[in-house]
Each structure stands twice: as C-alpha cells, then as structure tokens.
Amino acid sequence: MKKYIVALAKDERETICALTSKGKHKSQKIINALILLGCDEREYQKKRFVMEGIEVALNGRKGSRIYAKKVDGDFEAHLVAVSCTEPPEGFARWSLRLLADRVVELDYIDSISHETVRHILKKRNHALATKRRGNSSRAKR
Numbered sequence: 381m382k383k384y385i386v387a388l389a390k391d392e393r394e395t396i397c398a399l400t401s402k403g404k405h406k407s408q409k410i411i412n413a414l415i416l417l418g419c420d421e422r423e424y425q426k427k428r429f430v431m432e433g434i435e436v437a438l439n440g441r442k443g444s445r446i447y448a449k450k451v452d453g454d455f456e457a458h459l460v461a462v463s464c465t466e467p468p469e470g471f472a473r474w475s476l477r478l479l480a481d482r483v484v485e486l487d488y489i490d491s492i493s494h495e496t497v498r499h500i501l502k503k504r505n506h507a508l509a510t511k512r513r514g515n516s517s518r519a520k521r
Contacts, residue, residue: 396413459497479497
C-alpha cells in the first residue's frame with residue numbers, strides 16, 4: 381500500500397524542470413529535484429515533499445540541535461600552556477591525544493576529544509600568524 385503519493389502541480393513541475401536544466405544550483409538540490417520528478421511519475425515515493433512541502437524537499441531542513449560550549453578562553457589558555465611544556469617521557473612531542481588526556485588528567489575539563497584540541501590549537505596558531513603578519517594590504521601600499 382502506498383502511503384505518500386506525490387502529485388506535482390503544473391507550476392511546481394515547471395519550476396523543478398527549470399531548476400534541473402540550469403547548472404547553477406547545489407548538486408544535492410538538483411538530485412532532490414530529479415527525485416521529485418521521478419516521484420511525480422509514480423515510480424518512487426517522497427515523504428518529505430508530501431508532509432513538508434516543496435521548499436523543504438529541495439533544500440532540506442535546517443538543523444535544530446543546539447550544543448552547549450564546553451571550552452572557554454580560560455581552558456584554551458591552559459591547553460596552550462600544557463602544549464608548550466615538555467612532552468611526557470618516551471615521547472618526542474605532544475600528540476593531540478596526549479594533550480587531550482593530559483588536560484582531563486589535570487582536571488581542566490571533564491572530557492575532550494583530540495579533534496577539539498586540534499581545532500583549538502589551529503585557531504590559536506592562525507590568530508598568532510595573523511597577528512605577526514599584520515595587515516598585508518597596507519604593507520604593499
């Protein structure tokens with residue numbers, strides 16, 4: 381038994397056909413448009429179009445998840461300070477995982493992934509490099 385039947389109106393079908401014939405849209409949007417055209421011919425089913433309309437079916441839904449930030453400037457300063465110290469015995473340098481384990485061990489944070497450590501250090505390094513270079517467009521004048 382078919383639960384969702386897609387029946388595009390003439391103007392919706394023309395809009396979708398125009399969208400797929402021009403190559404100036406995101407690939408996922410064009411793929412979704414092609415699927416809708418296929419649905420209109422009763423070959424496939426597209427629940428999202430039937431329940432939420434053409435706009436959501438083509439562009440997708442906006443993310444509704446909200447994450448609380450665990451990391452603040454104080455923690456970032458501690459992380460950078462730890463990364464500037466000597467690495468543990470048996471290691472030539474700090475790895476991201478070693479840094480993550482050490483800041484948890486020192487009770488600077490409850491838990492943190494090595495990827496978050498990477499983002500923090502990359503952001504910090506980028507800020508320092510920008511500060512050292514200054515505004516390069518003014519220097520050329």
